[in-house]
Amino acid sequence: MKRAVPTTQARDVLLVTRLDRLARSNRDLLNILDTLGKKGVGIRSIRAAWAYTKTPHGRLMLRVFGVLAEFEREPILAWMGEGL
Numbered sequence: 001m002k003r004a005v006p007t008t009q010a011r012d013v014l015l016v017t018r019l020d021r022l023a024r025s026n027r028d029l030l031n032i033l034d035t036l037g038k039k040g041v042g043i044r045s046i047r048a049a050w051a052y053t054k055t056p057h058g059r060l061m062l063r064v065f066g067v068l069a070e071f072e073r074e075p076i077l078a079w080m081g082e083g084l
Helices: 026-039 056-083
Strands: 013-016 042-045
Touching: 026 042, 026 056
Parallel strands: 013 042
Antiparallel strands: none
């Protein structure tokens, strides 16, 4: 993904297969969204049709689900650490 971001131009739409392929963490996702947003580039996901950053609803949902995914990941990492 780091190679795709610099090559985008205004009015482009970056198409990803799944949102988890876009960023590794919520912070990374927000940084990518900010960088692309400043360039006028949108993001669209094939599997999550609601995730289209050219609409206010899509931007909101993308951020909400990003936070939920991060929240879900932290207990899993803790349980794995306890299991080891």
